[in-house]
Amino acid sequence: MANYNYDESGITFKIFAFTILAVFVIPSTIIMSLKGDAKAKSKGEPTTLKLRTKKIESSSKWTSTKFRLLLVGWVLLSILGASLRNIEIKNEATWDPYEILGIDNGSDMTVIKRAYRKLSLKYHPDKVKDTNKEEAEKVFIEINRAHKTLTDDTARENYEKYGNPDGLLSRTMGIALPKFIVEAHASPFVMALYGLIIGFILPYYVGRWWYSSSRYTKDNILNPTMISFFKNIREPISQRNLIDLLCSAEEFNSGDIAFKSTHLVALKDLEDKVQAASQAFGLEYFERSDKFLSDSTWKAKVLMYAHFYRVDVDDDVLLEHQQYIIEKSIHLTHRGLIQISSAQGWAGCTTLLIYIMQMLVQGVHEHAAPLSQLPYLKYSDYLQLATKYNLYGVHQAKLLEPEKKKEIFSDFNGDVEEMVSAVNSYPQIQITHSVISVIGDSVITPFSIATLIIKIKVSNPTSKPKDFHPNAKLAISKLDSLDETNPGQIEEVYNIITKIKPTSEETPEAISPYLAAKKTSNWWFILSNPLNSRNVIPPMLISDLVTEKIFTVQFQAPQSPGTYDFLINVLSDSYVGCDQYRHIKMVVVDPSTLPPEPEIDDDISEPEESSLAAQLAEARGKAPGKGSRDDFDSSDED
8 A cells, every 4th residue: 555645845846846847948948049040040130221120020029928938937947956956865775685684686595694694793782892782783683684584485575576574565655746735725726726727728728829820821821811812813914903912911901910990090191192102103093902892901002002102101000010011912922922823824923923022122113113223212313314314224324334323323312332332233134045955856846845954144243152063063064065956965964954953052132222121032933935924834933043053944845846935034033124034936846747767677687607606506406597486396296
């Protein structure tokens, strides 16, 4: 039978509490630290000029709460650890008759008796002095007990089974809980706490986690948003309708971002300014969406167009909401709308969505000149650049002499050095090579698998020189000297490209002064058929284009012979006016017009008389070179 004793001194309860607290605090600290490092690594602080820096931190409150809870946990852990540091825990000594007699376990009876006699002579009370007599009596009693245990069969069996020569005794077990917890006057409070934790807090947080995780897609977009996108996106569609669809996202109709009546006056005033700006630019009149009628959609649209037209938002709360809406819209466009459009194969819709991403990143409207991306440059300043300096594009400005750039930009109210640096940092993309072929064949036939080999080069002063894979260097060298009429050379280049390992290179940060968040400069590769505005392959996001990139794509050739025109688009997801287009023709040949392939002689020639095969045939009783079917049949007859 076991007796249960509750902790009277609090020592074991402190150990229990310390252990449970450590199980929660230490892993939570590690997880929070890793998440913080990953977030800092993925987002980080912008290193480029930002004219808009104030934005909402949607998770700051919860992050602060978690940090405070962890801090309290570490304080409690330190207090418990300090209180346990000097505690001495006494363990009950295990009674061992072999140890008392000073012999090995399992010793035979002769050894046991010899050890007993030897110790009896030493510790017998009659053999010791009076000063040590009391201590000797205690030792002698233990010696007698050990001897009896090992020499008596019953006592020895009990010791081997239960660790005690007297048999099974009652066992005392301690519970690491203070005694007052189980006392009658405390039971209502304990049961209330138990019910609160098990019946309310735990189900609440589990349900909250499940509800939150089930509401989002794997790309962290609300399911109602993706459903709305899927139902309402189509081809063809206008850019303005795509923006209306983007503003209807459920993310802008929930939480602090949702419309509140307290912001009605400020939003009405901002809407008037946006309408005046659209008329001043000669653009389509700004108005509410006639399809998405919620106030939150209207609010998101007003703030988004204020970003496009660079209308100042005076209300601090709305300014924070605007920055959140712009940053979230970039994510929704990339991970939501473009994914749906790509799956449908809509080239025109996908291109418009990438243009919207450019507008969101740079804070420009759909008809703005590329020079409008420059920091400190207003829309009205572009007319002065065009009329006074005949300056129309970013790449034209890059070709100017440094002193000329400073002279031109000094006419505007801004940091001249920053403006010159921004002009020099805008990338210039080039499609240097594009070859279509069927690997191993000199012509392309219907339904064959065609391969497009393409090389892209970007000139960007902010890019660090890329450490190319050896196969990439070799492929670029071979492609530069490629004879496009030689199928052997094309196959050689293709085989080298397939051996290139993917790299972890990251593109430089985009120059986006009107976007508060950090944005890397990526590129979209689209191969489409301009006749039906359909993608030939799904659009590819290129996120490692630093200086040069060579890659291949494969697709099935058309079913009918003829000459087909395909359009290669390399579009920036961050910059306006940096896109590159190239038309490429593919000639599909009717297989019936091709010359017949040479026949391959697969007959096995008869062996010569002097060959080893002829000698073996002769040894089997056959004339060399004269074997016939009858020779094999005759061997079956008796």
